Amino acid sequence: MIIGSAYGVAAADVTSELAEFEAMLMSIVERLDARYPSADDLDTDGLEAIIELAARAHAEWVRIRPFANAKIQARAATRLKPN
DSSP: OEETTEEOOOGGGHHHHHHHHHHHHHHHHHHHHHHOSSGGGOOHHHHHHHHHHHHHHHHHHHHHOOOSSHHHHHHHHHHHSOO
16 A cells, blocks of 8 residues: 555555554653653753654554544554543
């Protein structure tokens, strides 16, 4: 599957791709937490890094997502929301 100019993930690879995605995300969050221990410590570079991370995380999730279409994904996300 192609999303824009990027190739999506084959169903058989979703589990491993999600594991890599989580590891990457946690690594970056840990570094940001160490650099900016509280919101008061954030500077322009820190805010930019957080925005970039959010955009990158969204793009990776879209690339990896194990759903045939967005409607199925929306239904699954709705079931995951806490009551």
